[in-house]
Amino acid sequence: MHLLEVRNLTVSFDTSVGLFHAVKGIDLHVDAREVLAIVGESGSGKSVAMLSVMGLLPATATVTADSMEFDGRDLLTMSAAQRRKIIGRDVAMIFQEPMTSLNPCFTVGFQIEEVLRFHLGMGRTERRARAVELLRQVGIPEPEQRLHSFPHQMSGGQNQRVMIAMAIACSPKLLIADEPTTALDVTIQKQILDLLVHLQAEHGMGLIMITHNIGVVAETADRVVVQYKGRRMEEAGVLELFTAPKSPYTRALLAALPENATGDRLPTIAGFNPEDLVAQ
């Protein structure tokens, strides 16, 4: 049994000009202790697919799937209240912009402790001790003092560490990271990726990395799903993907990397119809 298994997921949005299908029949699964990368360009539906798992899509979205199971429990038929108990505790998510995903009005200590209070019902002193321990785990110096800091008093990299601390607060079984390093400098990106992979291995979590950055895929993933315009183009082990990409789209994507350039112009991606390329 997989930790998360989604079959034939479709997400459509009701817009003023009719239905827009953001995700069109995607299958994916992730196991415990596995790093899955979902890679795609903007509009590929990679974030929307994961937001539907988290139940964070707006009311205009319609989610259908043949099945959506997490840890043996059916997420589709579950009530909203039951789902809230799982989301944030057993499945946690980190977003792209650390500066906007934290609440500017509360200290980071308060925000971490809120998670512990809500999901684990911890008492005050216990919460405080656990928050300090979490900040230490994600590599923030002087955690006792840092608990009293507001998000604007810390750097982008440190705020992202706080987000990670909140996400792992309840020792989730699955962590979903949506472009966790896109807003950060490369040296900080390296630190955050190393931290995520380290925590994933240490806690035996499943980790889903949503990214458009091929380099991040190469540095972190065990297995990769390539998406394009709401369709799954390819699924492969990371080494297989880079050595023998099966889908023409993946091949074009890899060829467009500047580091793979051979001539004095880059090959460009054009004229793909995703419907013709769907991985079987």
Place this chain on the structure above:
Amino acid sequence: MTAVLEARNISRDYHVGGTLFGAGRVVHAVKNLSFSLDRGRTLAIVGESGSGKSTLARILTLIDRQTSGELFMDGAAVDIGRTGVTRDMRRKVQIVFQNPYGSLNPRQKIGDVLMEPLLLNTDMPVAERRERALQMLVKVGLLPEHFNRYPHMFSGGQRQRIAIARAIILNPSLLVLDEPVSALDLSVQAQILNLLADLQDEFGLTYVFISHDLSVVRYIADEVMVMYLGEAVEYGSRDRVFEAPQHAYTRTLFAATPRADVESIRARLARKAAAAA
């Protein structure tokens, strides 16, 4: 041949804070930069946030003046603090910004976007301005019928093409590109990099290319300058900088860049398997 751009010991200080009761402090955003750039070449400036690369871009594009040091464009000394900015100076240097969603006025039609630099900086009659704008649209890979459309009708890549067209319509000798592809998808990035290479070949443009993406820099640059806390810690030809980086910070930067080659992936998977065993 005189260099299109030459900087000698350029510095820029900013005074921050400072109230009635206490002096502020001085931030040295850019410290003693010297470089020169020949026609048709590309200088890449690499650095993280706070390294001073955008301050340098503001000085080069005559938005901000240097606090000290000398700047030469086409052999002529430029000090906007003393002389102000003339139309001739404006025509020599133009800029393309990172975010094509923010750098175009949403209420201005594309044709007007392209004609405005001509209106402000030349005495060209309206028919000629229109003619040139249409030519430029085609040159950057758009169509004449896009002339009367608004920015929201275009994708990010198309908007960046419009921003590039606006920048080169005055025939500048120097184009400053401030992270021009970092907001774009990989496939669109390739198209824009190709367009920049085509335009450089055709018009002999000189580029100052500001970026934090080392793989893009390695692909496009002739010369590379690495900035750290306002200083140039490394400056040399692309091959020299990438093959034999001298400064510890440059090496840190290279080590932090994700590697997408097969050997690196093999090595990582091997390390992971060893750790799990």
